[in-house]
Amino acid sequence: MITAITMIKTDPDKIPETAEKISSIEEVEAVYSVTGAWDLVVIVKVPDFEDLSDLVPGKISKAGAIHSTETMVAFRTFSQRDLETGFNLGD
Amino acid sequence: MITAITMIKTDPDKIPETAEKISSIEEVEAVYSVTGAWDLVVIVKVPDFEDLSDLVPGKISKAGAIHSTETMVAFRTFSQRDLETGFNLGD
Amino acid sequence: MITAITMIKTDPDKIPETAEKISSIEEVEAVYSVTGAWDLVVIVKVPDFEDLSDLVPGKISKAGAIHSTETMVAFRTFSQRDLETGFNLGD
Amino acid sequence: MITAITMIKTDPDKIPETAEKISSIEEVEAVYSVTGAWDLVVIVKVPDFEDLSDLVPGKISKAGAIHSTETMVAFRTFSQRDLETGFNLGD
Amino acid sequence: MITAITMIKTDPDKIPETAEKISSIEEVEAVYSVTGAWDLVVIVKVPDFEDLSDLVPGKISKAGAIHSTETMVAFRTFSQRDLETGFNLGD
Amino acid sequence: MITAITMIKTDPDKIPETAEKISSIEEVEAVYSVTGAWDLVVIVKVPDFEDLSDLVPGKISKAGAIHSTETMVAFRTFSQRDLETGFNLGD
Amino acid sequence: MITAITMIKTDPDKIPETAEKISSIEEVEAVYSVTGAWDLVVIVKVPDFEDLSDLVPGKISKAGAIHSTETMVAFRTFSQRDLETGFNLGD
Amino acid sequence: MITAITMIKTDPDKIPETAEKISSIEEVEAVYSVTGAWDLVVIVKVPDFEDLSDLVPGKISKAGAIHSTETMVAFRTFSQRDLETGFNLGD
Amino acid sequence: MITAITMIKTDPDKIPETAEKISSIEEVEAVYSVTGAWDLVVIVKVPDFEDLSDLVPGKISKAGAIHSTETMVAFRTFSQRDLETGFNLGD
Amino acid sequence: MITAITMIKTDPDKIPETAEKISSIEEVEAVYSVTGAWDLVVIVKVPDFEDLSDLVPGKISKAGAIHSTETMVAFRTFSQRDLETGFNLGD
Known part of the structure; x- marks a missing residue:
């Protein structure tokens, strides 16, 4: 699995709505x-x-009230702990 | 659960080791x-x-070969997946 | 108690009003x-x-005439002086 | 009373000690x-x-392991709490 | 006397007028x-x-056509030369 | 007279000495x-x-413990005080 | 051949269209x-x-929905591999 | 002669026209x-x-479609070659 | 094929050697x-x-005399040339 | 002729020597x-x-006491003077 972390600046008064x-x-x-x-x-x-191509510049950037985005893509995951809470980071 | 995302700049030639x-x-x-x-x-x-206090300025920042860190702490998690599949992201 | 310090850039001619x-x-x-x-x-x-979630992205960011905000949350308080002036920093 | 807020960048592995x-x-x-x-x-x-002159460039900046500092001094305090509860924030 | 030095970015085509x-x-x-x-x-x-409170966020920032301001307040003056040209820096 | 305003970043623990x-x-x-x-x-x-050439890159920048400098030179002085009191700011 | 690499910031919701x-x-x-x-x-x-003059400030910058561009021109190419995939970098 | 070098950011689609x-x-x-x-x-x-005062904040900044300018003024010229191409840098 | 574009800051006097x-x-x-x-x-x-993981943080960042790197990975290639000439840019 | 404008940051106390x-x-x-x-x-x-390749990353960057350089190359010269006086700026 490929993990991407996208940081977003929105209109200051539209943070929860954009989320x-x-x-x-x-x-x-x-x-x-x-x-x-x-x-x-x-x-x-x-x-x-x-798959990221349609997702980041395609869908996420078009969510509205977005000033700028910066996406970091994980080259490699160095630790992996299956959590009973289900936040599965598996590669 | 509190989620924190810490971004780190290391010595350019010590990235995998620091990780x-x-x-x-x-x-x-x-x-x-x-x-x-x-x-x-x-x-x-x-x-x-x-718990973050001992972890971020305490342990992570002292991992060596680190130039600077910037930690973002999640105010709130908005997640569509856990709603459908019942996974509790623990936030 | 959790202490948060939010820095705000407003319209240059709306500083006192926004405050x-x-x-x-x-x-x-x-x-x-x-x-x-x-x-x-x-x-x-x-x-x-x-509690910060409803407060910072929720209320403060929606105060109007705000260009951008940057919130620092205190991991830990290193000194504490109860002041007769009442600025109670107690954790 | 004059309130000053000084932001400090230290050696990454000397944060608690400097504090x-x-x-x-x-x-x-x-x-x-x-x-x-x-x-x-x-x-x-x-x-x-x-009084700030001996304190910020004088004492705080000389605390060791400090990369840079940036001090903001409060022109004015707008505080709702002290009005209600009578606490004098001393500004 | 307290000396403050305020740097200002204006509309590019309104510099002399704002001054x-x-x-x-x-x-x-x-x-x-x-x-x-x-x-x-x-x-x-x-x-x-x-006195700076009514002056900088109060009057100067409201002079119109201003994009942003950054005020530096002098902690201490290290040299003082009374000039016959009257630029009195006296504290 | 030409007015120049030079901003200086020094070693954090050498501010008063450099001044x-x-x-x-x-x-x-x-x-x-x-x-x-x-x-x-x-x-x-x-x-x-x-005259600024020997002064800024010449003397001031060589004062020791200086990380960086940025000099702003006044194109023109707009000053209300000298008009009233007749003081000539010499520009 | 001269190689130029132009980086572009567009409206967040017009990335694929501008491309x-x-x-x-x-x-x-x-x-x-x-x-x-x-x-x-x-x-x-x-x-x-x-030829770059008509191309970068001329055509590319006028493609619409562009916030800013930054062009890097290659002084020199240090490696050259003709690829069967045709990405010919030849100088 | 005083040499000034002014760097200008314009509307991306008005570069040649502004020039x-x-x-x-x-x-x-x-x-x-x-x-x-x-x-x-x-x-x-x-x-x-x-003379720069009427020229840079006066005329150049008012050329239209300008986002920001930054002027560097030469303290001193270190080399001077009269060129048959006429780019006279003489002081 | 995945295309990555890595920008590098080196020691100023080691540019060709690092390349x-x-x-x-x-x-x-x-x-x-x-x-x-x-x-x-x-x-x-x-x-x-x-494959990028061993290449960018692994080999390229360890080439010596490198101050910092910033890698952009292509989500998608929009190329007019390969369409006409049938060259497959392999993305 | 190709015109390049290289901006340089040197050791603060080595400006004239580097020039x-x-x-x-x-x-x-x-x-x-x-x-x-x-x-x-x-x-x-x-x-x-x-010719710039041996000059900028080659000679200029190796002049010693240089922290960083940034070179701008002229795509095109718009000059009113050469039109009137016939001087050819060689671009």
Whole structure:
């Protein structure tokens, strides 16, 4: 699985609303409103790298009220703990 | 559970080694080497916010060969998957 | 108690007005107009980290005339002096 | 009282130690290790602005293991709490 | 006396006009259009730090056509030369 | 007279010492330790622009313990005070 | 041949559309939507440096929905592998 | 002669047009559309520093479609080659 | 094929040498010394995204005299040339 | 002729010395110590773009005491002066 972490700056007064919209996108694993310079962080997991193309510039960036995005894609995962809470990071 | 996402800049020639060290820290959920301006992203999950204090400025920042870190803590998790499949992301 | 410090950039000609609005938000401890690159600094104290979610992305960011915010959450407080002036930093 | 908020970047592996040293400085109200791009935030309260000169460039900046500091001084305090509860934030 | 140095970014085509407006504000010592990344630098001198609150976020920031401001307040003046040209820097 | 405003970043633990050295340079009008991202601000007044060459890259930058400098030169002075009181700011 | 690499920031919701438009420009070798702080990267190959003038500030910058561009021109190519896939980097 | 180098960011789709306008300003020596983060570089030569005031914040900044400018003024010229091509850099 | 574009900042006086070293790495398509804020740009082509992990943080970052790297990975290639001439850019 | 404008950050206390060294390089048209965030600006004129490769990453970057460089190459010269006086700026 390929893990991508997308950081998003939204309109300051549309943070929760934008998060709800993005969390409804199928491949999205989780959306966090966060402290710091960014407003949201989106964790995405896809089988193949090519799937990211329709997802990040395609769906996530078009969620509305978005000023800018910056996506980091994981080259490699260094630790993996299956959690009973189900946050499966498996590669 | 409180989720924290720590972005790390390491010595350019010590990326995998630093990742291995950090991934051995107990509360660390996953460590990714990533594309983009940062070298590593660490996902941490702890029961209480106070637990982060010993973990981020305490253990992670002391892993060696680290130039700078920037931690984002999730205010709230918006996740569509756990709603459908009942997985509790624990936030 | 969890302490959060939110730095805010507003419309240059709406600094005092925005400060008044934010200071009326219940959990807000103090709002300062400040020197430097930011316009306002908001000190917030809440019992639990989760309370911040409705407060920062929820209320503060929606105070109007806000260009951007950056919230720092205190991992740990290193000094504590009960002040007769009542600025209680107790954890 | 004049309130100053000093943000500090330290050696990544000396965050708690530097915080302890600064918290021992008499006029320092509180020192927080924090999330985000900075490592520490120091809240200082002094009767007169001139007192800050010996405190910030004088004592705090000389605490050791400090890469850079950025001090914001409060022009004015807007605080709703002190109005209701009569607490005088001293500004 | 407290000296404050406010750097200002204006609309690119309103630099001289904005300078004229700010120079008419009573406490303003001098306004310079300058080389470099900023457009204007304003030197302000006030008896007490508290006077700055109505002046910088109050009057200067509301002069119109202003994109952003950054104010540096002098902790301490290290040299003082009374000049026959009257640029009195006295503390 | 040409006015130049030089902002300086020094070693964090050498701010007052560096200021003392620079204030001893003849053409230096004043040196301030300041709040904000810079550590010192130097005001220089010279009869001709060419005089700045030996002063800024020549003397000031060589004062020791200096990380970086950024000089803004006044294109023009807009000052309300000199008009009223007849003081000639010499620009 | 002169190789130029132009990085482009577009409207967040117009990334694929802008890429299609630019890819139809004759001298454009390839257009990538990419991870990271930029949205698109355009690889251009021209016989002479002067040809870039009509291409980058002329055609590419006028493709619409573009916030900013930054072009890097290759001084020198250090490795050259003719690929059966035809990505000819020949100088 | 005083040499000033002004870097300009314009609307992405108005680079050549803005260059033409600025090149028609009398004291302008040359205007270049350039690679890199800036769009245009303007070389200006004037007898006295004071002449720059009407030229940079006065005329160049008012050429229209300009987002921001940053002017560097030469303290000193270190090499001078009269070129048969007439690019006279003489001081 | 997955295309990655890695931008590199090296020691200022080791640009060509570092480029030679990187160009000897097998999967590296081309290395350019470039104009602008970066010193080198490396184009890499690999069959699978996972191959990048050993290549970028593994080999390229360890080439020596490297200050920092930033890798952009192509989500998708939009290329007009391959359509006409049938060349398969392998994405 | 191709015009390149290289901005240079040197050791703060080696500005004039570095300028002297660079000005001795044959193709260098002029070297200026300048106001602003950069320390030196080098104007280079070469017949062909390829000549820049040995000049900028080759000679100029190896002049010693250089922290970083950023080169802008002129796509096109818009110059009003050469039109009137017939001087050919060689672009």
